[in-house]
Amino acid sequence: MASAPMAAPRKLRPERAVASLKGDLDASRALLWIGARNRLSDSIWSFRHLALASTEHPYQTGPGETELTMEILVFVKRVPATDSKIKVGADGKQIDPAGVEYVLNPYDEFAVEEALKTKEKFGGEVTVLTIGSADAQKELRTCLAMGADKAILLEADTSSVDASSISKCLAAKAKELGAQIIFCGKQAVDGDDAQVGVRVATLLGWACVSDVSSLELSDGAFVATRDIEGGKEKIEGKLPAVLTCQKGLNEPRYPNLKGIMAAKKKPLESSPASLESAALRVAGLTPPPARPAPAILGEGAAAVDLLIDKLKNEAKVI
Amino acid sequence: MARYKGVDFYAMDSLLSDEEIMVRDSVRDFVSDRFLPLVTEHYRRGTFPMELVPELGELGLLGPTIPEYGSGLSSVGYGLVLQELERGDSGLRSFVSVQGALCMWPIATYGSKEQKERWLPGMARGELIGCFGLTEPDFGSNPGGMTTRAVPDGDSFVLNGTKRWITNGSVADIAVVWGKLDDEVRGFLVEKGTPGFTTRDIENKFSLRVSTTSELIFEDCRIPKSALLGDVSGLKGPLSCLTQARYGIAWGGVGAAQAIYEEALEYAKTRVQFSRPIAGYQLVQDKLVWMLNEITKGQLLVLRLGRLKDEGKMHFAQVSLAKRNNIWMALECSRRARDILGASGITDEYQVGRHMTNLESVSTYEGTHDIHTLILGGHVTGLQAFE
Numbered sequence: 001m002a003s004a005p006m007a008a009p010r011k012l013r014p015e016r017a018v019a020s021l022k023g024d025l026d027a028s029r030a031l032l033w034i035g036a037r038n039r040l041s042d043s044i045w046s047f048r049h050l051a052l053a054s055t056e057h058p059y060q061t062g063p064g065e066t067e068l069t070m071e072i073l074v075f076v077k078r079v080p081a082t083d084s085k086i087k088v089g090a091d092g093k094q095i096d097p098a099g100v101e102y103v104l105n106p107y108d109e110f111a112v113e114e115a116l117k118t119k120e121k122f123g124g125e126v127t128v129l130t131i132g133s134a135d136a137q138k139e140l141r142t143c144l145a146m147g148a149d150k151a152i153l154l155e156a157d158t159s160s161v162d163a164s165s166i167s168k169c170l171a172a173k174a175k176e177l178g179a180q181i182i183f184c185g186k187q188a189v190d191g192d193d194a195q196v197g198v199r200v201a202t203l204l205g206w207a208c209v210s211d212v213s214s215l216e217l218s219d220g221a222f223v224a225t226r227d228i229e230g231g232k233e234k235i236e237g238k239l240p241a242v243l244t245c246q247k248g249l250n251e252p253r254y255p256n257l258k259g260i261m262a263a264k265k266k267p268l269e270s271s272p273a274s275l276e277s278a279a280l281r282v283a284g285l286t287p288p289p290a291r292p293a294p295a296i297l298g299e300g301a302a303a304v305d306l307l308i309d310k311l312k313n314e315a316k317v318i
Numbered sequence: 319m320a321r322y323k324g325v326d327f328y329a330m331d332s333l334l335s336d337e338e339i340m341v342r343d344s345v346r347d348f349v350s351d352r353f354l355p356l357v358t359e360h361y362r363r364g365t366f367p368m369e370l371v372p373e374l375g376e377l378g379l380l381g382p383t384i385p386e387y388g389s390g391l392s393s394v395g396y397g398l399v400l401q402e403l404e405r406g407d408s409g410l411r412s413f414v415s416v417q418g419a420l421c422m423w424p425i426a427t428y429g430s431k432e433q434k435e436r437w438l439p440g441m442a443r444g445e446l447i448g449c450f451g452l453t454e455p456d457f458g459s460n461p462g463g464m465t466t467r468a469v470p471d472g473d474s475f476v477l478n479g480t481k482r483w484i485t486n487g488s489v490a491d492i493a494v495v496w497g498k499l500d501d502e503v504r505g506f507l508v509e510k511g512t513p514g515f516t517t518r519d520i521e522n523k524f525s526l527r528v529s530t531t532s533e534l535i536f537e538d539c540r541i542p543k544s545a546l547l548g549d550v551s552g553l554k555g556p557l558s559c560l561t562q563a564r565y566g567i568a569w570g571g572v573g574a575a576q577a578i579y580e581e582a583l584e585y586a587k588t589r590v591q592f593s594r595p596i597a598g599y600q601l602v603q604d605k606l607v608w609m610l611n612e613i614t615k616g617q618l619l620v621l622r623l624g625r626l627k628d629e630g631k632m633h634f635a636q637v638s639l640a641k642r643n644n645i646w647m648a649l650e651c652s653r654r655a656r657d658i659l660g661a662s663g664i665t666d667e668y669q670v671g672r673h674m675t676n677l678e679s680v681s682t683y684e685g686t687h688d689i690h691t692l693i694l695g696g697h698v699t700g701l702q703a704f705e
Contacts, residue, residue: 081321083321101323138336141336141340142340145340145344254344254345254347254348254377255340255344256344256376256377256378257341257344257377257378257379257382257388257389257391257395257399258378258389259378260337260340260341260344260389261337261389261390261391263337263340264336264337
């Protein structure tokens with residue numbers, strides 16, 4: 001696998017980046033927990049420190065240098081719009097695409113926005129990458145209009161793939177591109193697997209934080225906050241890393257007119273994806289049961305007993 | 319709530335470029351997410367959400383078709399922007415029309431290099447706001463009768479007169495003011511704060527409440543000679559600006575009508591009377607179909623007009639036809655929709671009442687419905703009904 005970045009970012013010294021990436025990708029890093037739990041008012045904060053065996057990281061700067069640049073990669077996916085009426089297709093294993101509107105996965109919008117903010121702060125280049133049909137060019141153009149520098153479509157029929165084969169393909173491409181940080185949505189709202197980001201990080205031997213709702217990046221390190229039950233968890237770590245993005249992380253920008261007009265001139269590369277055959281297949285899809293028509297049980301105090309009885313014995317919620 | 323999708327009965331999207339669709343959708347989302355949550359409160363108070371102005375600039379909606387300062391957007395793309403803004407409120411669309419078509423456009427077209435550099439970049443970013451002073455208390459449809467006068471005096475002009483019904487008048491940093499110099503209509507750029515230039519807001523409006531409407535008063539207002547828009551004289555100056563703005567208004571009418579239609583359709587499908595939704599009754603269906611029919615025709619009209627504009631073939635009489643038809647159509651839609659909504663249609667819980675009263679203004683400004691009839695009448699007969 002070629003490890004040279006396809007296009008060296010303007011401010012990055014490519015030789016150094018390649019050398020250090022190789023070090024990082026040895027998968028020889030240890031995951032170290034320094035557990036410390038403090039109860040702060042009603043929140044539980046835990047601090048996890050991810051120590052990397054490789055002390056060098058790709059955008060370590062030399063003496064006197066303050067500019068950092070990054071090869072920033074974003075995984076995105078074309079998914080049915082969340083307000084689409086979904087019908088199960090004739091084969092019972094896929095949805096019927098007729099009349100379904102497709103959009104950029106909403107969680108990926110947070111990922112693109114965070115990538116753009118990272119670029120604005122540190123310089124570098126934002127590449128958006130997807131695996132899918134040629135139709136996904138529309139969503140890639142949206143990302144370019146938001147401000148991404150280039151887009152890559154790995155064309156494939158995704159009806160018979162699984163998270164494993166997708167992740168292997170994406171990880172290989174990330175390596176080839178010389179990516180130093182990867183953002184993706186915490187999950188795609190079609191399959192809701194929430195596996196790809198974590199799997200890619202594992203394959204690359206990188207740090208990974210999922211469901212990130214707040215992020216601070218500095219000189220090769222990050223502090224990510226994730227929402228957990230009843231509180232927040234704050235995680236420190238070093239790059240390279242995969243960060244899966246949750247609502248609240250940022251306010252995705254609207255593509256502005258200049259960005260939209262510039263998008264058509266930006267590179268959108270398309271090539272066939274090389275995907276392993278899937279180990280898993282969808283055996284069947286079942287739509288949720290139709291909601292029963294609402295019934296009015298009565299009015300005022302007289303209806304209370306009946307309502308309690310129904311909640312207890314029919315809905316079984318109390 | 320489901321994402322607003324607009325009306326596209328004749329698969330118009332397939333006639334639009336990918337960029338045009340993306341621009342429309344971006345503005346559509348902005349209006350849904352950022353503007354509509356604020357509109358009712360501003361309507362009640364009679365204020366414009368000034369906090370959104372930098373965002374309008376950031377989105378590139380201010381003067382996007384101005385050469386060098388814009389984004390090279392097509393006229394259809396620009397029309398779609400205004401359609402989506404007026405889907406929100408005519409006041410929002412008016413803000414953008416005045417800034418782009420009535421202020422930035424004449425500065426870009428008739429202004430000096432210094433005037434362009436001074437004003438256009440800040441106006442495109444929304445840091446500087448413009449207004450357009452043509453109408454006077456006694457001269458509306460007859461702008462040629464204006465009494466505002468500029469008299470040369472050394473290195474200056476001394477301006478006297480009053481302009482009325484001026485959108486953004488009191489919030490503007492720069493006023494494009496039309497007045498007579500040696501009995502010829504000329505344009506002047508008057509900065510906010512110039513001694514002798516004051517403004518007064520017109521309060522208690524029924525219509526365009528989400529928009530500032532003012533009077534501009536010039537009393538021995540001394541402006542430098544460099545404030546003259548040098549490259550145009552005569553009524554052609556202001557009228558050419560109005561052609562730009564009317565073009566956008568014709569698109570805006572489609573946006574308001576779509577908002578109204580969608581609301582009436584949704585209401586009719588869920589409002590049950592005599593055991594079934596009122597959408598199932600023939601008289602309600604007649605109103606809904608009337609709206610769909612007229613919206614579809616209005617869409618095709620402005621799309622064709624936009625393509626003609628980009629080809630450099632648009633005639634001002636064609637703009638008159640589109641403005642006249644589409645605002646009449648939108649106003650008629652609003653009356654039918656209000657009827658479908660019954661009593662609910664008179665509260666601000668629903669948007670139809672706001673659009674309906676707004677459209678009364680839009681029908682009047684930028685050439686009344688009747689004046690456009692006479693422009694077209696003069697065009698087809700060769701006989702002018704007015705001077």
